[in-house]
Amino acid sequence: MTCTQKQIELLLKYATTYTKEVAAAKAGMSLSTAKRYLTTNGKKPFRLPTDRNWRTRRDPFEGVWADLKAMLERDQGLEAQTLMDWLLASYPDQFNPGQVRTLRRRVHDWRVLEGPERREVMFAQTIVAARQSQSDYTHCSELEILIDNQPFPHLLYHFMLPYSRWEFVWICHTESFETLTKGYELAVAKLGAVAPEHRTDNLAGAVPVGEHGTFQVRWMEFLKHYGVIPSSNNPGCSNENGSVEKSNDLFKHAIDQRLRLRGDRNFRTVEDYESYLEQATLERNRLRISRLEEELALLIPLPKTEWYEPKQYSTTVTAWSTVSMSGVTYSVPSRYIGQKLRGLVFKDQVRIYYGRHLVMECRKPGAFRNYQYREELFPRVVFRQAYDALLAYDDERADKEYLRILNQAALDGEESVAKALATLLESRVLPASVTCPRFGRH
Numbered sequence: 001m002t003c004t005q006k007q008i009e010l011l012l013k014y015a016t017t018y019t020k021e022v023a024a025a026k027a028g029m030s031l032s033t034a035k036r037y038l039t040t041n042g043k044k045p046f047r048l049p050t051d052r053n054w055r056t057r058r059d060p061f062e063g064v065w066a067d068l069k070a071m072l073e074r075d076q077g078l079e080a081q082t083l084m085d086w087l088l089a090s091y092p093d094q095f096n097p098g099q100v101r102t103l104r105r106r107v108h109d110w111r112v113l114e115g116p117e118r119r120e121v122m123f124a125q126t127i128v129a130a131r132q133s134q135s136d137y138t139h140c141s142e143l144e145i146l147i148d149n150q151p152f153p154h155l156l157y158h159f160m161l162p163y164s165r166w167e168f169v170w171i172c173h174t175e176s177f178e179t180l181t182k183g184y185e186l187a188v189a190k191l192g193a194v195a196p197e198h199r200t201d202n203l204a205g206a207v208p209v210g211e212h213g214t215f216q217v218r219w220m221e222f223l224k225h226y227g228v229i230p231s232s233n234n235p236g237c238s239n240e241n242g243s244v245e246k247s248n249d250l251f252k253h254a255i256d257q258r259l260r261l262r263g264d265r266n267f268r269t270v271e272d273y274e275s276y277l278e279q280a281t282l283e284r285n286r287l288r289i290s291r292l293e294e295e296l297a298l299l300i301p302l303p304k305t306e307w308y309e310p311k312q313y314s315t316t317v318t319a320w321s322t323v324s325m326s327g328v329t330y331s332v333p334s335r336y337i338g339q340k341l342r343g344l345v346f347k348d349q350v351r352i353y354y355g356r357h358l359v360m361e362c363r364k365p366g367a368f369r370n371y372q373y374r375e376e377l378f379p380r381v382v383f384r385q386a387y388d389a390l391l392a393y394d395d396e397r398a399d400k401e402y403l404r405i406l407n408q409a410a411l412d413g414e415e416s417v418a419k420a421l422a423t424l425l426e427s428r429v430l431p432a433s434v435t436c437p438r439f440g441r442h
Contacts, residue, residue: 007028007029009024010026020034020035049348053342056297060095061194071083078348080104080107083103087103095247103228112416125164128163129163129295130196130294130298131196131307132160132161133188133198134159135157135183135199136201137156138156138252140252145267147268152267152273154173155173157172158169159183161195161292164292167247168186168191170182170186175396179205179206180219181309185307188302193302197229198230199230200232201234205219206219206351207219207232213384222309230329234407239386253285256274269334310351311344312342312344314341315341315343317337318337320407321333323352329403329404330343330352333360339354349361379414379418380418382422386402387402389431390431401432405421405431
């Protein structure tokens with residue numbers, strides 16, 4: 001029996017002074033109903049739902065459901081409308097188009113209760129302040145940007161902090177290691193700090209193609225300079241980099257709205273467009289200052305020195321035990337004469353490898369003075385005197401000039417160059433490599 005709210009209120013009122021039987025009679029309900037309401041203090045009694053094994057109306061698809069189910073199991077992508085079209089063509093006198101709503105419900109129930117299709121489980125992410133930064137690329141063709149009335153196809157490198165939503169964008173044209181590192185450098189320089197972890201999609205510049213869980217050596221060395229650990233999402237799971245993925249769309253939508261208000265998508269120069277994006281980003285970041293301040297108090301300070309990617313060289317050791325890289329001659333142990341070596345020239349350091357074995361490591365430009373076999377490269381006292389004179393005149397260029405003198409000795413003969421050096425020193429003339437041959441030939 002269903003009772004009104006007024007009846008329930010009367011029951012509860014009379015039950016305080018009368019018996020259950022009298023209170024039920026005064027409230028106008030049966031004793032059993034009154035007992036249920038009194039047990040739940042006036043709330044509607046809860047009844048467990050029971051399975052119903054009968055239908056209120058005939059199932060129009062009962063005779064063909066086995067065929068429809070087999071079709072759904074064979075191809076999960078089939079939609080109810082497609083199945084309805086098939087039924088209308090196969091059984092024109094049995095079905096009508098209006099029954100598609102009923103079929104949709106039937107297909108939906110099958111997918112939920114029996115269907116093989118499974119949706120990916122999404123776990124709620126707890127975003128912690130100052131734990132991670134993310135970056136990605138996004139194509140901007142839909143913005144229809146023009147530079148000097150010409151289409152401007154481009155990408156945006158997009159960097160962000162998931163907690164505060166602080167973001168940075170930079171115009172680029174390719175997804176590469178160079179643009180990845182450049183974009184990151186510009187972003188953290190603007191931010192003034194770094195997060196201890198940086199996440200990317202499986203970009204080729206960060207993750208070897210076809211691999212997961214490993215990173216490009218150059219990318220690891222780059223982030224190591226900042227004290228940052230690299231991470232990436234699982235292949236095909238861009239949602240794991242979801243903050244920046246979603247932010248890509250939000251940023252482009254915001255730019256599109258600004259351009260609509262501007263009434264024009266043409267910019268005179270790329271620099272004008274860059275300024276436009278910078279201003280838009282600045283305005284968006286103003287809304288995030290409070291949370292950004294929380295993160296800045298916890299982020300890692302920037303390193304005191306800039307990162308410098310080494311230039312790589314493949315070079316063969318000459319007969320006089322030297323290699324040339326970037327116009328500079330370096331001496332290596334004589335055992336490597338004729339061997340191919342790999343050189344990494346950093347901003348202030350040089351490393352030379354034979355395979356994976358480190359052959360030599362020295363500071364620039366003082367490669368010669370750190371060479372362990374340096375004394376062997378003074379074949380005569382006059383060569384040592386010449387080197388000392390070069391050091392006294394120009395400490396930074398001394399090594400480079402002396403190695404050129406040695407190279408000249410190998411070409412013109414040690415005797416002739418030694419005579420030329422002696423003449424120059426006696427005349428108090430700096431023994432540079434450009435003057436040695438002239439004096440050596442006379």
